[in-house]
Amino acid sequence: MHYSKTIYLKDGTACLLKGADAADAEAVCAVFNLTHAQTDNLLTYPDESPLTAEKEREYLAKLAESPNEIEICAVVDGVVAGTAGISAVGGQEKLRHRAEFGIGIDKAYWSRGIGRALTLACIDCAKEAGYAQLELDVVADNAAALGLYKSVGFVEYGRNPRGFRTRSGAWQELVLMRLELA
Template sequence: MIFEKKEVVLKNGASCILRSPLIEDAESMIDYLKTTSAETEFMVRYSEEVTMTIEEEGSILKRMIDSENSIMIAAFVENELAGNASISCVGERIKLSHRATFGIAVKQKFWGMGIGDILLSEIIGKAKEIGFEQVELTVVENNNKAINLYEKFGFVKCGVIHKAFKLKDGRYYGEIIMIKSL
């Protein structure tokens, strides 16, 4: 599904363009994934695990654009990919089709500018338009900034997966499951 280009103003007064990432953004998306994965332990992968080719990422972006029940919104600041959020249907079966999964990341140098709030607000609006009844996410248990953001938007904690992440140094992180009814 396409998210039409929209300009918003960030907390610092900077202009931010929101739009669907296109196939020609594949290389920027890969760089963004590598950067965000290296900046925090809270991402699902390490940066060296971002191994897709430009063609593979382009195919992912095309599937999102062509989808009727998935959407990705990218935030660009001065033509740099600063953040990204997406929703996808949990499953195509009738019993699951009312549920959407949600993911988001913002590059660290853009933290505190309101990009997360903007992306979350837009994606929730799109989830409602699509007809989802519930949005679900998981978040690392000590990622307090993200948890606070999600709670601000009405997400509630409904469970924990203990030892969900095992880091290279042997430490574990639990993962909190959160949902928002629409």
């Protein structure tokens, strides 16, 4: 999929939202590892990622040509400040209407409007791709993310009290959310 839009953050700074491609691989890998080190609210720890710049180049090149999946970069002053994307839940007929949403933003850029902009961009792309439902899991203690998702129309449909287990052994409850697109 292709996407490109310039938005202005809360402080007036320009931010380019664009579909990532092979040329963005190193920056996307770097921000992925950074964001996953900054919070326990994401799916993996940075050292668990099998990503290499070469694998990411191949993956992003494939996404750039995909009719229904995308990774979007938020670029501020030439720096990738975060990414978000949609991916198909499955290719089977019974699953084709569903997409998953994921997002990660460098902590240095939190509370500037990038999360909302990336979320709305992914919603637009999911609609354009013909999905009927966009889904996500969010850590229950992540009030900022929960507030954002609810404000754009996501609704809770369940909880998994042992959704994540941190390296310290603590359980993190996951809130399962969905947004009807059609």
